[in-house]
Amino acid sequence: MRATRLGAVLAAALTATLTIGGCGSSEPTGGSEAAATSPAAPQGPVKLTYWTWAPNMDKIVAVWNKDHPDIQITVSKQAGGDDAAAKFLTAAKAGNPPDLVQAEYQHLPSFIAADAVADLKAETAAIKGEFGEGIWGLVTLGTEAVYAVPQDSGPMMLFYRQDLFDKHGLQVPKTWQEYGEAARTLRKKDPKAYLGTFSSKDPGAFTGLAQQAGAQWWSISGESWKVNVADEPTKKVADFWGGLVKEGAIDDTPFFTPEWNKALNDGKLLTWPSAVWAPGVLSSNAPKAKGKWAVAPLPQWNAGENFSGFWGGSSVAVSAKTPNKAAAAQFATWINTDPKALDLLVKEAAIYPAAAKAQAALGAAPDYFANQPDFWQQAATVSAGARGFTFGPNVGVTYNAFKDGFDKALQDGTSFSDAVQAMHEATVADMRKSGFTLAS
Amino acid sequence: MAAIAPQRRSTRSGIGLAPTALLLLGALYCLFPVSWLLIASSKSPGELFTTPTLAFGTGFLSNVTDLFAYRDGVFWLWMGNTLLYAGGGALLSTAVSAISGYALAKYRFPGRKLIFNLLIGGILVPAVVLAIPQYLLFSKIGLADTYWAVLLPQILHPYSVYLARIYATAAIPDSLLEAGRIDGASEGRLLGRLALPLMVPGLVTIFLFQFVAIWNNFLLPFIMLGDDGKFPLTVGLYTLLAAGANQPSLYNLILTGTLLSIIPLIALFLTMQRYWKTDLSSGAVK
Known part of the structure; x- marks a missing residue:
């Protein structure tokens, strides 16, 4: 008997759907609002816990709690990142997960594979249209189920030092070929500065760049996973950066390190292909360069x-184990689609909302980019062109293989596409070991 | 003979220099990170990555104010939690270690050797390995995400029991206990009036060990606790560091918080130093 994990997931999803169906028949369908007016628990308000690391989320939840006396949410601020995912999975396994959890897109599939999150298909039917297709795919994994409500997104753009570009007479590169040429030109004009850096510590950035090139590392077909981390687009991206690093045209200092911060501050690093949330990082790590950066696709x-x-x-x-699924889903929908909540998310939590309406309604540019009043319009345009992607159930393994492989490639000067091949092999081996069925 | 003596003295001082230099190096090695922390926490966010590493900044007071204002002073809550975990845990742990160490040292009962060997084995098992199984067990009995979840696992500490047993063997003469028994003292009275006072220096050592270990413990509370109102400082400050991919880490608050969090430890060591010294020297003689 080769029971697959995906099969189990699908079975669980099926049961979940049936349960919802059962609940739904006693209530008018389509309304998460309807669920609110008829609380499932007659005795006292429903109490829910919510694990998140977005800043000031407690303030946003306080607004909800005031308007919804029958569903009271308690925010528990966690440490973000990979540890948060591991902690949630452990808690789910032990049987005491929070009712609601912030799930990064790349970790959501591992939650699904562990049966830790509930299918919200019925609850979210009404809000599907609020999100772009690329984003929606991240919470459905291309299946019929809906495993989460998108909150924020990070479409990638090119951040560059406008003043230094002007100084050296550089054009904003429209293609990666132009980017490479600009990098070489800059080295000649200012041997101490680099146009950019390749970070072997940030698989997320590399994944984003691979997505842009059209990479599709995972996909679900029927009951099995298709894995192709080392596909042509990914190899193309890897070799492009590998070539630039090898010839010394760009640097290899990882992002978010003190050296990197220093280079940003000193004007020794002229571009950063990053996501829409970059202004927050730049303003805190390179406060001196305020007003000098600009953004382009x-x-x-x-x-x-x-x-x-x-x-x-x-x-x-x-959470799949929550006894108050309807109430939790109602909150998840509210915080990510209600105009009032979206407004708070932007202002208090400083996130770039996933909901399309909210992206269009963003007003003044971030303070750090005061010189670029069309910042948010640019972001919305870029966001619309962001390519869809499906993450697999063991992104952590792939990302670790990225760090190991690219660290080594940088150290030994070996080919970047070999590192990509190693990522692919590590991913496939881990999925086989965990009992997933792989389509070849 | 006379010719040998000065020569010997000179070689001794020659050898003496090397350990002193080594110790100085060791002291530097230990103190440098602390001084770096002191300097770094005085820098404002703008200065942190732009000024030289060993130059003091100008932002210490604003860092402290920001830290205390962060999420309505949650820093104090975490500080209080850490004090509770470390103080309460160390006290309970010392009490348990004292009694079990005394019993293992002074009573002959079947299974004593086995228990002691198990303890020695327990010392070899790193606490980190146990954290997840403990979490699963605590979840089963419904104690996960409570204060007890952090306190209870740290009460039984094999190394402390081992220390207490060694100390009790050396510090409490059997004849003294015998004399007490002949005078008609109960076993409880012997423990309270005779054994424990003799064991005080050893118990202080255990208390300090455990206090520091719990103060610095990260993994156990990280796994056990979901409610950020129960976090100790280590886990709490970590939420500032790992603020999510799209949020900058609040480095200046973390550095200041870390600096403030070691002050109670330093104070504790300075006040307890007397006992600590007594213990080290007495251990040397016995």
């Missing part, structure tokens, strides 16, 4: 295209 692989990828972003998932 990512360079393209073929002139005239308009593609981008995602780096970061998260969704709100409902």
Whole structure:
């Protein structure tokens, strides 16, 4: 008997759907609002816990709690990142997960594979249209189920030092070829500065760039996974950066390190292909350069295209074990689609909302980019061109293989596409070991 | 003979220099990170990555104010939690270690050797390995995400029991206990009036060990606790560091918080130093 994990997931999803169906028949369908007016628990308000790391989420939840006396949410601020995912999975396994959890898109599939999150298909039917297709795919994995409500997204753009570009007479690169040439030109004009850096510590950034090139590392077909981490687009991206690093045209200092911060501050690093949330990082790590940065769409692989990828972003998932699924789903919908909540998310939590309406309604540019009043319009355009992507159930393994492989490639000067091949092999081996069925 | 003596003295001082230099190096090695922390926490966010590493900044007071204002002073809540975990845990742990160490040292009963060997084995098992199984067990009895979830696992500490047993063997003469028994003292009275006072220096050592270990513990509370109102400082400050991919880490608050969090430890060591010294020297003689 080769019971697959995906099979189990699908079975669980099926039961979940049936349960919802059962509940739904006693209530008018389609209304998460309807669920609110007829609370499932007659005795006292429903109490829910919510694990998140977005800043000031407690303030936003306080607004909900005031308007919804029958559904009271308690925010528990966690440490973000990979540890948060591991902690949630452990808690789910032990049987005491929170009711609601912030789930980064790349970790959501591992939650699904562990049966830790509930299918919200019925509850979210009404809000599907609020999100772009690329984003929606991140919470459905291309299946019929809906495992979370998208909260924020990180479409990638090219951030560059406008003043230094002008100083050295550089053009904003429209294609990656132009980017490479600009990098070489800059080295000649200012041997101490680099146009950019390749970070072997940030698989998320690389994944975003690979998405832009059209990579599809995972996909679900029927009951099995298709894995192709080392596909042509990914190899193309890897070799492009590998070549630039090897010839010394760009640096290899990882992002978010003190050295990197210093280079940003000193004007020794002229571009950062990053996501829409970059202003927050730049303003805190390179406060001196305020007003000197500008933003443009990512360079393209073929002139005239308009593609981008995602780096970061998260969704709100409902725990599979929660006894108050309807209430939790109602909150997850509210916080990510209600105009009042979206407004608070932007202002208090400083996130770039996933809901399309909210993206269009963003007003003044971030303070750090005061010189670029059309910042948000640019972001919305880029966001619309962000390519869809499906994450697999063991992104952690793939990302670790990225760090190991690219660290080694940088150290030994070996080919970047070999590192990509190693990522692929590590991913496949881990999925086989965990009992997933792989389509070859 | 006379010729040998000064020569010997000179070689001794020659050898003496090397350990002193080594110790100085060791002291530097230990103190440098602390001084770096002191300097870094005085820098404002703008200065942190732009000024030289060993130059003091100008933002210490604003860092402290920001830290205390962060999420309505949650820092104090975490500080209080850490004090509770470390103080309460260390006290309970010392009490348990004292009694079990005394019993293992001074009573002959079947299974004593086995228990002691198990303890020695327990020392070899790193606490980190146990954290997840403990979490699963605590979840089963419904104690996960409570104060007890952090306190209870740290009460039984094999190394402390081992220390207490060794100390009790050396510090409490059997004849003294015998004399007490002949005078008609109960076993409880012997423990309370005779054994424990003799064991005080050893118990202080255990208390300090455990206090520091719990103060610095990260993994156990990280796994056990979901409610950020129960976090100790280590886990709490970590939420500032790992603020999510799209949020900058609040480095200046973390550095200031870390600096403030070691002050109670330093104070504790300075006040307890007397006992600590007594213990080290007495251990040397016995």
